[in-house]
Structures are given as C-alpha cells and as structure tokens.
Amino acid sequence: LxxxxxxxxxxxxxxxxxxxxxxxxxxxxxxxxxxxxxxxxxxxxxxxxxxxxxxxxxxxxxxxxxxxxxxxxxxxxxxxxxxxxxxxxxxxxxxxxxxxxxxxxxxxxxxxxxxxxxxxxxxxxxxxxxxxxxxxxxxxxxxxxxxxxxxxxxxxxxxxxxxxxxxxxxxxxxxxxxxxxxxxxxxxxSIPTDLKELYPNANSFFGNLASEISRLDYHFGIRSINIHINDDLQGWDIDELSWLETIKRNCSEVNLVSNGELRYANTQDKLTTYKIFHKYGLKHNIIKDKALYQAHISLKLNNNEIVSYVSKAAYADLNKDWAFNLEEPFYKVLLSDWMTYPDITLPDLSNTKLFESRYVKIPFHTQSNKLAKLMLENLSNANEFLTKVKGKEFSVSYYDKYNQSEFSERLMLQFIDEFQNLAAISVSSLNVHLESSAFKSYKFPYYIIDNYKEIQDYQHDLNNLSQAYNFKVFVTEERRLPHYRYFEFKTDDLSFNIRIDGGIAHGFKPIDRLLSQDMKF
Ligand SMILES: [Zn+2]
Ligand SMILES: [Zn+2]
Known part of the structure; x- marks a missing residue:
C-alpha cells in the first residue's frame, strides 16, 4: 500500500x-x-x-x-x-x-x-x-x-x-x-477543445504524477511504464530519484525514454548514461514532429488498460522533482496501443579507463578516516591504477554542491589526506568548488551534520580545519555546479577523477550527535 x-x-x-x-x-x-x-x-x-x-x-x-x-x-x-x-x-x-x-x-x-x-x-x-x-x-x-x-x-x-x-x-x-x-x-x-479533438476521452486529474502512479498501482497494478524525459544530460540529477525507486519496487518494467539524441558534454555525462541504462531501461524516441500534446508518462495496467498523461509542456529533466512539479496542465487519456522504443546506443567509453569500487553497505562503526582505504581495497585493477599515479604530485578539485556541512568538510579533508598516503602520491592543493546559491539552510548549524547557512561560514571552518593538513585548501565559488560529485586529480601528464555517487558525505552520519565545539582534530 x-x-x-x-x-x-x-x-x-x-x-x-x-x-x-x-x-x-x-x-x-x-x-x-x-x-x-x-x-x-x-x-x-x-x-x-x-x-x-x-x-x-x-x-x-x-x-x-x-x-x-x-x-x-x-x-x-x-x-x-x-x-x-x-x-x-x-x-x-x-x-x-x-x-x-x-x-x-x-x-x-x-x-x-x-x-x-x-x-x-x-x-x-x-x-x-x-x-x-x-x-x-x-x-x-x-x-x-x-x-x-x-x-x-x-x-x-x-x-x-x-x-x-x-x-x-x-x-x-x-x-x-x-x-x-x-x-x-x-x-x-473543462478540458481544452484542442485536446478533446485529439483524445475524446481526455480527463483532468487531481494531484501530481507521482500520486497518480501510486494510485493506479494501488488500485489496478502497473505492468509497464514509460517515462518520457528530455535529452539534456547536463540538467539531470540522478542521485535523488526516490519517486522512481518507488515505482521500480512495484513495477517490473520501467523504461526511461529519452526524447531526442542524448547530448554528452563530458565523460561524467557518459557515466550517467551507463548508470541509468543498467538501473532502469533507457530507451530512445526519435521525434519527427512535436505533437501538440506529448505523452510524459504511459502506463500499462494489469487489467491491460493503457493510460497516458499528456501535456503541452516540454519534456523535463530527469531529477527528483520530475513527477511533482507540473508547471503546465496535464491530462489523463486512455490509449489503445502500447508504444515500445529501442534501447539507446550507449556512448563510447573506450578512451576512458574505468575502475569501480562498489559497496552496497559500508560497515557500521567504520572510522571516518578509512574511506579511502575502503575504496582502494575494493577497486577493480587497483594495482594498475596505483602504478600509474605513484610518486606524482597532484592538484585536486572537488565538485559537490551538497558539500555544505562541517561533517562533509571533515570527510573530504580526511579522504584526500588518507588517499595521498595510501596511493603514495602527494597532493599540493585542494580546490573546493561550491555553489553559493545552494546554501539554503535557514538556521546556523548546531550539530556537525547540519548545513552551513552561508558559504562564508563554510569557508571559515574550512580554513581552520585545513591547518592540520599538508596541502593548501581554498574555495572557488561557482554559479552552478553539476549534479554529479567528483574529485579531479591533475598533474602535468595525467589526470583522473574519483566520482563518488551521492558525494562524500552521502549516506553517512556520525554515530553520535556531535557538536562542532566538542570536536578535536
Ligand atoms: Zn439543506
Ligand atoms: Zn512529523
């Protein structure tokens, strides 16, 4: 239920x-x-x-x-x-x-x-x-x-x-x-006349798409679902798709349908595509003529009815708000045919070397300064990677718009410090990229896991905390940060990224409710 x-x-x-x-x-x-x-x-x-x-x-x-x-x-x-x-x-x-x-x-x-x-x-x-x-x-x-x-x-x-x-x-x-x-x-x-001409059975509904899906699932059961999204990978944010996870738990076939040719700006975008493809279906719809009312979601119910939600709205980014923020009116129509779409062609990653370290669960009571160790222990072909980077000096950048708390700051610093020791590299500097408009907390932090109210507060504590480390730490303000979070390591002849799903602090919390003033380095 x-x-x-x-x-x-x-x-x-x-x-x-x-x-x-x-x-x-x-x-x-x-x-x-x-x-x-x-x-x-x-x-x-x-x-x-x-x-x-x-x-x-x-x-x-x-x-x-x-x-x-x-x-x-x-x-x-x-x-x-x-x-x-x-x-x-x-x-x-x-x-x-x-x-x-x-x-x-x-x-x-x-x-x-x-x-x-x-x-x-x-x-x-x-x-x-x-x-x-x-x-x-x-x-x-x-x-x-x-x-x-x-x-x-x-x-x-x-x-x-x-x-x-x-x-x-x-x-x-x-x-x-x-x-x-x-x-x-x-x-x-009532229903607009141009819609009635196209779909005589069109109906308005009350609520958002997520509540519609829940209700259809609860009362009829959903067999398959096509979710139409745009082709602009840069605008997607795939780490917070709890509405989609809910659907996937209850429905055996979930297809995301990209409308148009996916556009890749960089390797991170390509990785996003692979992740989505393996987690859900990622299909491809070539649009020849834009319909007046486009289907944004279609569902095949267990009773074989096909229900579609149409709107004049443009296809939206895939993100946590997808099923909730309907800026244009949506209508419910019944269809007679179920559309199927071909799989997308996966992007070429042959020039990129990928190493994966996958944890379903990180052991309870793991020390916060053991994350780099955990990552390396589980890394595919760790030796190949370590041989390449050994002995070099890197400047590091970290991009993570959710990196906004003292807890996150501490994990980030510890991770870099531990990583340079384990990988036998040296880190000359850590450049923390932040988006000032992402700081939205309405109060000052109380516990270390609370977000800072303003970027200046973050910076102030970072300056203090970073005294304990042997690399320079500074902050760069960005107007907009990408949805994915990653460390970028650069040296003259070599660069690599560590992409941490969800960001450094994602899914972690201290075992106690720690106050900032109680912390020692
Ligand atoms: Zn009366
Ligand atoms: Zn409550």
Missing part, C-alpha cells in the same frame, strides 16, 4: 486546472542528512502540523487526502466557512460513492499561512484506503455534491444537506450556497 511506507502520499490539488502546485510530503518528519535542498521552512513546519492533526493516526498508517482549492481568480481558497462546508459535503459524498458508512471517513480543515486545506482521512485504524480514492472520483463527487447542495431548500444548512451529529456543533461554519457556487465554478473549468 503506498500510504503504508511511512512517508504518506499526501497531495495538494487545484480543481481549477487539475494541476498541482506543490506536494506536501506530509509524513516525512525529518530532514535528510544532506537536506540542504529540502530545507525550506515551509516544508518542515507543514509536516509537523499535519502529523499532529491526524489524531487517530497514532501510527503513521492511516490513509488520507489533502486538498487545496483555488478561487476563480487563481488564488488559494482561505475562507474557513467555504472549506468547512466543502469538507463536510466532500467526505459525505465520497462515503456515499464508495458505499461505506459516513463515519468511516473523517475530515478536517487545516490552516496554512495564507490558505486552508481540507483533509479527508480514514477513521479506521490502519486506514482502509478510502480517503485516497477521492482523487479518482473527483469529478463524480463534485457533480453529486453540487446536486445535493443546490437542490436543498434550506437557508444555510439542514439535516438534508450539511448538518449531522458532528457538524451540528459548527452551524456557523456551514453554508450550502457558498459551497455549491464554488463547485459550479470548478465544474466549469
């Missing part, structure tokens, strides 16, 4: 155009180790609050749907009376539609800084999976809700429409006319 992962799939939706504004990762309570990217005030605060409100969810296992609505002018609905009235009628109508007892669904109105949301949840412990079905039947529910409210004959609310045993205590928040007026305007926003 997708909501049983402990990272519930809440979603926000706009009934105006059917697209999503943001996804609130509602049950993800804490930040990741290098959480710089997700370190927004808004996100963490939101998660906490919602958490508190799922009163019955002492376990994080209830099923719920969070709904954000838009006014006709495009702003988010913030009217408590409207939201409460809609919450009542939505949950009642959904219960009716699913032929379950009304008390199996609960609802609440949650307040954000400048809008409110309705959340509907399963009141049964463990969650029977009712609430999340709201998004599958939104249109039907809206129509039914409208008809109940519009055809009632009361002033504001009565037992035939909005009043029941629990809402009778909130009569001041019930207004049938306010609610049906909003529903009527939401129902008016």
């Amino acid at each position: 997708f909501y049983n992962t402990g990272a519930g799939n809440g979603f926000s939706l706009c009934l105006d155009c059917g697209r999503v504004e943001t996804s609130h990762d509602l049950l993800i309570g804490h930040r990741r180790l290098r959480g710089g990217k997700d370190d927004k005030d808004d996100t963490s605060c939101t998660a906490k609050h919602v958490h508190d409100h799922i009163i019955l969810g002492s376990r994080l296992k209830t099923d719920f749907t969070e709904i954000r609505l838009k006014n006709e002018d495009g702003s988010f609905v913030n009217d408590e009376k409207l939201m409460y009235s809609l919450g009542v009628i939505f949950s009642k109508t959904l219960a009716n539609y699913l032929a379950i007892n009304e008390n199996e669904l609960g609802f609440g109105v949650k307040r954000y800084s400048n809008y409110r949301t309705i959340f509907i949840y399963d009141s049964a412990k463990g969650g029977a999976g009712y609430a999340s079905q709201f998004a599958m039947y939104t249109e039907e529910i809206l129509k039914e809700a409208f008809s109940v409210l519009y055809n009632c004959d009361c002033q504001a609310a009565c037992t035939k429409c909005l009043v029941d045993r629990s809402t009778q205590w909130h009569l001041d928040k019930l207004d049938r006319e306010l609610a049906y007026t909003w529903i009527a305007s939401a129902l008016k926003s």
Whole structure:
C-alpha cells in the first residue's frame, strides 16, 4: 500500500486546472542528512502540523487526502466557512460513492499561512484506503455534491444537506450556497477543445504524477511504464530519484525514454548514461514532429488498460522533482496501443579507463578516516591504477554542491589526506568548488551534520580545519555546479577523477550527535 511506507502520499490539488502546485510530503518528519535542498521552512513546519492533526493516526498508517482549492481568480481558497462546508459535503459524498458508512471517513480543515486545506482521512485504524480514492472520483463527487447542495431548500444548512451529529456543533461554519457556487465554478473549468479533438476521452486529474502512479498501482497494478524525459544530460540529477525507486519496487518494467539524441558534454555525462541504462531501461524516441500534446508518462495496467498523461509542456529533466512539479496542465487519456522504443546506443567509453569500487553497505562503526582505504581495497585493477599515479604530485578539485556541512568538510579533508598516503602520491592543493546559491539552510548549524547557512561560514571552518593538513585548501565559488560529485586529480601528464555517487558525505552520519565545539582534530 503506498500510504503504508511511512512517508504518506499526501497531495495538494487545484480543481481549477487539475494541476498541482506543490506536494506536501506530509509524513516525512525529518530532514535528510544532506537536506540542504529540502530545507525550506515551509516544508518542515507543514509536516509537523499535519502529523499532529491526524489524531487517530497514532501510527503513521492511516490513509488520507489533502486538498487545496483555488478561487476563480487563481488564488488559494482561505475562507474557513467555504472549506468547512466543502469538507463536510466532500467526505459525505465520497462515503456515499464508495458505499461505506459516513463515519468511516473523517475530515478536517487545516490552516496554512495564507490558505486552508481540507483533509479527508480514514477513521479506521490502519486506514482502509478510502480517503485516497477521492482523487479518482473527483469529478463524480463534485457533480453529486453540487446536486445535493443546490437542490436543498434550506437557508444555510439542514439535516438534508450539511448538518449531522458532528457538524451540528459548527452551524456557523456551514453554508450550502457558498459551497455549491464554488463547485459550479470548478465544474466549469473543462478540458481544452484542442485536446478533446485529439483524445475524446481526455480527463483532468487531481494531484501530481507521482500520486497518480501510486494510485493506479494501488488500485489496478502497473505492468509497464514509460517515462518520457528530455535529452539534456547536463540538467539531470540522478542521485535523488526516490519517486522512481518507488515505482521500480512495484513495477517490473520501467523504461526511461529519452526524447531526442542524448547530448554528452563530458565523460561524467557518459557515466550517467551507463548508470541509468543498467538501473532502469533507457530507451530512445526519435521525434519527427512535436505533437501538440506529448505523452510524459504511459502506463500499462494489469487489467491491460493503457493510460497516458499528456501535456503541452516540454519534456523535463530527469531529477527528483520530475513527477511533482507540473508547471503546465496535464491530462489523463486512455490509449489503445502500447508504444515500445529501442534501447539507446550507449556512448563510447573506450578512451576512458574505468575502475569501480562498489559497496552496497559500508560497515557500521567504520572510522571516518578509512574511506579511502575502503575504496582502494575494493577497486577493480587497483594495482594498475596505483602504478600509474605513484610518486606524482597532484592538484585536486572537488565538485559537490551538497558539500555544505562541517561533517562533509571533515570527510573530504580526511579522504584526500588518507588517499595521498595510501596511493603514495602527494597532493599540493585542494580546490573546493561550491555553489553559493545552494546554501539554503535557514538556521546556523548546531550539530556537525547540519548545513552551513552561508558559504562564508563554510569557508571559515574550512580554513581552520585545513591547518592540520599538508596541502593548501581554498574555495572557488561557482554559479552552478553539476549534479554529479567528483574529485579531479591533475598533474602535468595525467589526470583522473574519483566520482563518488551521492558525494562524500552521502549516506553517512556520525554515530553520535556531535557538536562542532566538542570536536578535536
Ligand atoms: Zn512529523
Ligand atoms: Zn439543506
């Protein structure tokens, strides 16, 4: 069950155009180790609050749907009376539609800084999976809700429409006319005519692509999936694809389809291609004429239905936001034919020598200054490599936009120092490339694993820490760093890169919560 992962799939939706504004990762309570990217005030605060409100969810296992609505002018609905009235009628109508007892669904109105949301949840412990079905039947529910409210004959609310045993205590928040007026305007926003001509069965949907995939998987099961992405490798970021990992766990055939000829700027791009190719399918679609509405994702369900999500949007970069940030409206269409695409032609790496050191797991309690040793011990053809570099002096650069904490700083310095000893080379300098705009932490670090607030703080500590080492250390600010993280070793006649998946500190944390002031060198 997708909501049983402990990272519930809440979603926000706009009934105006059917697209999503943001996804609130509602049950993800804490930040990741290098959480710089997700370190927004808004996100963490939101998660906490919602958490508190799922009163019955002492376990994080209830099923719920969070709904954000838009006014006709495009702003988010913030009217408590409207939201409460809609919450009542939505949950009642959904219960009716699913032929379950009304008390199996609960609802609440949650307040954000400048809008409110309705959340509907399963009141049964463990969650029977009712609430999340709201998004599958939104249109039907809206129509039914409208008809109940519009055809009632009361002033504001009565037992035939909005009043029941629990809402009778909130009569001041019930207004049938306010609610049906909003529903009527939401129902008016329909499918564009140019889309209807192409796909008479086109439908809008509510939520983002990730929540659609989860729902289809939960209710029907997915056999195959084609995910269409662009051909601009430089813009991809393949280290944070948790949405794709989730799909892969549940679906046997996952194809990434690059639209256009992949463009390689350097060896790192080629390596990215190999990694993706071996992890998922990487297919190739040659576009002759750009369709007005392009399929961004197509799914073959276990019941043999083929569902596709189309949009006028350009194909997007493959990254962690792929399935969430829909800037253009997307629509759901049913197709009769399943498209298959050929494998991409893998890039030529014959002029590049690759050595791989692969760890699925690094032993618990590994010392932070043993990373280079671990890497070399596991390196394919280590001797060939070591013979080539031995005795030479290198200048080193490190590119890693997530390298933003004291912990990461320390690992990086230790790694270089240990590596120069083990490989019998000498390192003259370490040039740390940083992206100042990537420093997004909203507070100063407390523990050493916390990110610095500003690049200057990073630099200050780096200057101090680097005193202990025999190579020069300095920082170069970059406007934009690539998505991959790597060390580049250069000498007059030779250069090599060490590419560390995820970056030096990725996946590691100290065994204790260490404070900066407690650290000795
Ligand atoms: Zn929480
Ligand atoms: Zn009434």
